[in-house]
Amino acid sequence: MSNEDYLKDISEIKNLMNKSSRFISLSGLSGVLAGIYALIGAAIAYWLVINYSGGTLYIFHGWVFWTCMAVLLMVALLSAVTGIMLTTRKAKKNNEKIWDNSSKRLLFNFLIPLVVGGIYCMIILNQGRYGQTGGLMLIFYGLALVSASKYSIGDIKYLGYIQIILGLIASYSPGYGFWLWVIGFGIMHIVYGAWMHFKYDVK
Amino acid sequence: MSIITNINKLFDHRIRLGIMSILMVNEYADFNMLKELLGATDGNLASHTKALEKSEYILVEKQFIGRKPNTRYSATKLGKAEFKKHIEALEKLINKT
Numbered sequence: 664m665s666n667e668d669y670l671k672d673i674s675e676i677k678n679l680m681n682k683s684s685r686f687i688s689l690s691g692l693s694g695v696l697a698g699i700y701a702l703i704g705a706a707i708a709y710w711l712v713i714n715y716s717g718g719t720l721y722i723f724h725g726w727v728f729w730t731c732m733a734v735l736l737m738v739a740l741l742s743a744v745t746g747i748m749l750t751t752r753k754a755k756k757n758n759e760k761i762w763d764n765s766s767k768r769l770l771f772n773f774l775i776p777l778v779v780g781g782i783y784c785m786i787i788l789n790q791g792r793y794g795q796t797g798g799l800m801l802i803f804y805g806l807a808l809v810s811a812s813k814y815s816i817g818d819i820k821y822l823g824y825i826q827i828i829l830g831l832i833a834s835y836s837p838g839y840g841f842w843l844w845v846i847g848f849g850i851m852h853i854v855y856g857a858w859m860h861f862k863y864d865v866k
Numbered sequence: 867m868s869i870i871t872n873i874n875k876l877f878d879h880r881i882r883l884g885i886m887s888i889l890m891v892n893e894y895a896d897f898n899m900l901k902e903l904l905g906a907t908d909g910n911l912a913s914h915t916k917a918l919e920k921s922e923y924i925l926v927e928k929q930f931i932g933r934k935p936n937t938r939y940s941a942t943k944l945g946k947a948e949f950k951k952h953i954e955a956l957e958k959l960i961n962k963t
Contacts, residue, residue, distance in 0.1 A: 669956050672883060676953070679887040683895065683903050764892075764899065 686765040686815050688757050690749035691864050694856025697742035701848035704738035705841070738848075753864070765814060773811035776803050794837030797844040801830030804848075816863070822855045872955035874948055876921055881906050881914045886949045889924060889941035896938045915939060923948060 681687070708731045715727050754761045780803020784796050805826030812820035826847050833843040877883050884904045888895050895903075901911055918924045923945030927938050941949070 666960060669960050672880075673953070673956060673960070675880065676883060676887040679884050679903060680891045683888040683899070684891040 684765060684768075684814065686759070686763075686769045687863075688750055688754035688759050688761075689815055689819075689859075690746070690753045691856045691859030691862075693742075693746040693749040694852050694859060696745045696749075696856075698849050698852030698854075698856060700738045700741045700745075701852060702845065702850075704734045705845045705849060707734050709841070769811055769814040772814055773807050776807040776810055779803065780807070794840055795834060797840030798830045798833030798835075798837065801826050801833055801844065801847045803830075805830055816859070818859065818862075822851060825851055872951050873959075874952040874955075876917065876923070877949065877952045879914065881910065882918060885911075885914060885918060885939070886923065886941065886945065889939060890946060890949060894938045894940050896936055900939065918945070 711727050711730055751761050754766075760766070780799060783803070784799050787795050787799060805823045805828075808823030808826060809820045812818070812823060829843045829847040829851075833840040877886065881904055885900060888900060888903055897911070897915075900906070900915075901908070904911065906914075915924065915926065919926050922942055925940045925942050927940075929936055929938070
């Protein structure tokens with residue numbers, strides 16, 4: 664065997680290891696859209712709180728609080744639906760199955776930190792410590808991304824690290840929680856999604 | 867010891883090398899998953915898995931999922947160690963020339 668054959672062997676090994684263990688059809692565009700939803704949601708919440716909740720961002724009460732929660736839920740739901748739709752489309756184009764071992768593993772590892780974080784946030788909200796939720800959402804979402812990155816495009820972990828850092832800052836100074844949330848879920852998603860889109864989708 | 871001795875004859879085939887690559891990063895893989903990833907025919911894949919099983923590089927488990935028979939494969943400790951040695955030998959060969 665020649666040197667070239669050995670090199671071919673090595674690249675074939677790498678390719679198979681990636682293909683068999685990682686789900687790589689995640690759509691960058693869905694990240695951009697998720698960021699836009701987050702920004703719109705944040706704008707609505709901001710407007711509500713400024714006009715109806717005495718102008719402070721951390722004192723929620725009554726219907727303003729519940730409307731903000733509903734907006735948050737809508738943002739999460741819309742992002743998930745968009746993500747699933749665009750990823751299905753991309754997987755079809757790549758001839759990759761949408762529901763196979765690699766995507767199941769990806770989802771499982773993404774959802775564990777996310778669901779735990781979601782429950783924890785609800786407990787914290789229930790205790791009236793509203794200021795902490797922005798940071799906690801960022802931290803757990805970041806952990807979910809880092810954990811998922813092993814089963815998908817490895818670059819996702821960098822987004823995860825950024826979210827964790829933003830979350831820690833937000834926990835330390837809850838006063839900036841809202842704005843850090845806007846940066847993390849809004850702006851970072853758009854920047855990151857666009858970067859992924861141009862790196863992997865546009866060729 | 868020369869490097870050549872670490873090049874494993876058993877891995878000197880695309881399909882067998884492929885099977886081991888997949889089993890290095892996955893706890894298990896079943897027959898169909900290997901078939902799809904490697905683009906091999908049933909008979910071809912079966913003969914290569916048999917060869918690897920015979921030298922105890924992979925473990926074969928037959929079970930039933932519902933009523934369908936399912937064969938799943940995993941790499942043994944020996945298989946993983948041999949594969950690593952093989953890769954290292956490949957890398958050395960490439961770096962040397």
